[in-house]
Amino acid sequence: GRVVHILAADGCDLTGIRAMQQALLAAGAVPHVIAPHKGAITGRRRGDELTVDRSFHTASSAECDALVVAHATGLTGQMAVATYVQSAFRHMKPVAAWGDGAELLEAAGIAATEPGVFTSEKANRSFAKDIVTALSMHRHWDRADTHPTLAMLATMAGQED
16 A cells, blocks of 8 residues: 655656556555646657646655656756655655656755665666565665764763673
């Protein structure tokens, strides 16, 4: 029952989104397409549309367990979207992107080398498997610095020896 937000916009890789949705559903996760507007988004091919589940105005990254940015979203440079992605990252949630969606992560200050961050050229099975595996961990606490209280306790324990 984990919820995954797939960030998309008009002109993005709808084939990749559909493949991602199928892989997530097969793993028991619930994918939601989040876009700048409700209704449907259009793909690169004429007449190709995909229904949007929520818009950025009504969705929050606090409602998902992971976040995936689709290829060719056109969302890079939009502060509201950068904040959305940064919020998921700060909450130690898995964050992923394929294609040029990785540029949005980079623009938001999220390095692809961070724990629980995944990028790929395409939305393929391997990429989907990485996301599902990351979901099984729920949060990626290894991103966090050592809490000051734990650091103090470790220091105190070292002084007792």
